[in-house]
Amino acid sequence: MATAGKLYSGLPDGSLAEETFTTLLSRPGVRIERIVSTGQSSPTGFWYDQTEGEWVLLLAGGALLHIEGEAEPRALQPGDWLDLPPHCRHRVAWTDPDRPTIWLAVHYGME
Amino acid sequence: MATAGKLYSGLPDGSLAEETFTTLLSRPGVRIERIVSTGQSSPTGFWYDQTEGEWVLLLAGGALLHIEGEAEPRALQPGDWLDLPPHCRHRVAWTDPDRPTIWLAVHYGME
Numbered sequence: 365m366a367t368a369g370k371l372y373s374g375l376p377d378g379s380l381a382e383e384t385f386t387t388l389l390s391r392p393g394v395r396i397e398r399i400v401s402t403g404q405s406s407p408t409g410f411w412y413d414q415t416e417g418e419w420v421l422l423l424a425g426g427a428l429l430h431i432e433g434e435a436e437p438r439a440l441q442p443g444d445w446l447d448l449p450p451h452c453r454h455r456v457a458w459t460d461p462d463r464p465t466i467w468l469a470v471h472y473g474m475e
Numbered sequence: 476m477a478t479a480g481k482l483y484s485g486l487p488d489g490s491l492a493e494e495t496f497t498t499l500l501s502r503p504g505v506r507i508e509r510i511v512s513t514g515q516s517s518p519t520g521f522w523y524d525q526t527e528g529e530w531v532l533l534l535a536g537g538a539l540l541h542i543e544g545e546a547e548p549r550a551l552q553p554g555d556w557l558d559l560p561p562h563c564r565h566r567v568a569w570t571d572p573d574r575p576t577i578w579l580a581v582h583y584g585m586e
Contacts, residue, residue: 366542366563372554389530389558393504394583396530419500419507431477443483447500452477470581472505
């Protein structure tokens with residue numbers, strides 16, 4: 365049976381205190397997730413350090429994503445994708461506070 | 476090392492004879508691909524019957540996707556996603572001839 369959905373439906377109406385995470389598919393070794401940010405960023409000094417890989421695509425809005433060791437955060441616009449291998453330490457330095465930033469994340473390589 | 480790219484770059488300029496397929500990530504058990512259609516559809520009577528699962532997201536353009544056993548093809552617009560489990564027989568009945576139709580496909584569950 366084919367499951368289906370609409371990625372741009374059910375968006376938060378205005379800013380929320382927290383990012384929202386919606387799992388769209390979960391199968392052995394792969395998980396696809398929609399993330400909606402409304403101005404959130406990672407806490408100062410916090411770095412994600414994940415045991416699994418994460419391929420992310422920015423679909424709407426805008427973000428600054430900082431990878432440890434790089435001089436400046438990368439500015440992401442709609443259509444920009446990035447593969448973050450396991451233990452590629454990174455943080456979200458900024459997301460647009462004026463409109464929803466929609467990410468598609470494909471997590472892979474988990475046990 | 477983080478690899479990166481732009482999903483909406485390098486689009487065909489006008490219609491092409493064939494769909495274009497670009498692998499964006501290939502890891503054990505998962506492969507992420509961009510597919511660009513410019514009016515192509517599956518041959519009459521042809522059904523995809525895949526041993527792996529395929530999660531597809533339509534990002535631009537428009538398509539009609541027919542799943543075997545369903546009375547009518549499903550009309551897909553930007554933001555629509557669909558999970559096609561292994562052996563879910565399907566065909567692309569139509570893609571928009573007037574603008575590129577961009578799909579993101581996540582293949583999973585391969586050996």
